[in-house]
Amino acid sequence: MNSNLVHATTPNSTVPGTITLYGKTGDVSDPENDSNAHCVIEVLPGGTGRTVDYMLTNPASACFQLRVESISMENMPPATQVLLTDDYFCDTMLGNDYEPKLDPSTNKNFWIKLKTGAAGSILAEQSISALNKKGFLSNQAEGKVTKGIQLVDMAQSGSAQEMTHTLSCVRVTTSSNKDTKFGEYLSTGNQTWTDKWREGDEDHAPKKECNVGVMAGRFHYGDEQGDTRHLCTEFDRKVVIEKTPWSPMFRECGIPLTGRYNSDKGRYQDCNEADGVGWDNTEYRYFSCPVDEVMVGRGHAYQKYGDTDDTGADHGDENGRTDYRCAKLYEGVESESNRISVLPGPWSPGHTEDGSKGNGHWDTHNGEFTCAPNEVLVGRAHRGDEKNITRYQCAKLRLPAR
Structure with a gap:
């Protein structure tokens, strides 16, 4: 899950926001699978006006082959949108197929849109399947309390089980503001x-x-x-x-x-x-x-x-x-x-x-x-x-x- 802090204008914060994904590797159907793992996405600063897709199917990604169960966020920039979906390309078109073994591209069973409020928003670790109700989130985990995270919209075509171990793409869109400037395209x-x-x-x-x-x-x-x-x-x-x-x-x-x-x-x-x-x-x-x-x-x-x-x-x-x-x-x-x-x-x-x-x-x-x-x-x-x-x-x- 490679990232860096390139930006079009001066960032609002020098400390990057992060999204952490938690889950398992290997055979997730095995009840004795204790391969707890995680990966971290560094989020571009607020005011950059960028959209970045993080494909979990990319073999160069730190999240490659991680079967995601839960998510947390730290120090998120303001007005940042986060789309979670089991579509390989972050699309929101739903389907009806479900194959749990290796999460093929035909799995298109959910999408979730989150949005941050003020700078420094936090999401305490939360299971993906529990992100199923619109409004501001209020969970607690590992001594942290969620603040400033809103579930704006979501949809699913199957059960909550079909939202576990199937996350395939994370799209992060940072906001622009009155100070945002964009350079010309390079020829x-x-x-x-x-x-x-x-x-x-x-x-x-x-x-x-x-x-x-x-x-x-x-x-x-x-x-x-x-x-x-x-x-x-x-x-x-x-x-x-x-x-x-x-x-x-x-x-x-x-x-x-x-x-x-x-x-x-x-x-x-x-x-x-x-x-x-x-x-x-x-x-x-x-x-x-x-x-x-x-x-x-x-x-x-x-x-x-x-x-x-x-x-x-x-x-x-x-x-x-x-x-x-x-x-x-x-x-x-x-x-x-x-x-x-x-x-x-x-x-x-x-x-x-x-x-x-x-x-x-x-x-x-x-x-x-x-x-x-x-x-x-x-x-x-x-x-x-x-x-x-x-x-x-x-x-x-x-x-x-x-």
Whole structure:
């Protein structure tokens, strides 16, 4: 659940507000599961006028695979809205399906809208299923008393049980005020495709980065032996690029809903282990860069490296490990006051990784994806093999307010 305190204007407080999610990992149907865990979201300051989505399905998130039971808030900025939903993308359209095992994307059984009052609002730890009545909340827990938190609206299509272990997305919208200023959008400049390489070829170094600029597109055609290139873009002014560490590695092929729980390893089978993985029973792994960072590189095909994980060998194909590198951007000089804000857009429609028609539902294509003008890449998702589907997420960039 990566975040930082980039803002469009001077914040109202130098102490960040926080949202803490509590729950379990592993098999939540096991009555002996005592894997109590939590993760923390840092909230942008009041007056920034920003909306940030925190997807719990992001493998780079500290909340990845946390099955949430309860929530608390501390030192929240004023007039901040918090949307809790079991939709992967923070949508509020409800559905009727409920599958408790791995919380697939078809679970769309509730949404809750909270709003803070004065600065410093607090929510004492409260179960998600207990957030079911409009009005100001008044619970107490662990010596803390809720103050200034209002449940504005909510809806559910199933029972309270279907609100437990299914939270998938948290959307935080901070307020603007008379002092809020927004910088201009940053325009991209010269764009260049990298040289081709075969993604599954173990003779190539697996990590590929833009030597100049950041990623604004990707080309891949065919299976893991097909050609791959990155589209790297510069900008219309001096921008300092501070690359951050590579993301955790994860298997490219997605989350198998047929996977069995392995008690010895304390996790469900991954997509390179499970049987019967196909079109309709595999979820995407939606990787997106941390808040206010953009994509500059991707790694794949680590078969000649011995540091594999406990799911099995890496053969460089769709079952292989993938990681990404992101970067912070600064206008002119590397300084927090010059930090560029990143405003992600919606995920692209899916298309097959290898360019084929794909299960009869996706059109053939030439393998090339590019973001819209003046946008850059911040996310990529995939499931299955090369004949299955890839999606991308692009973002606009906003210069610091002057």
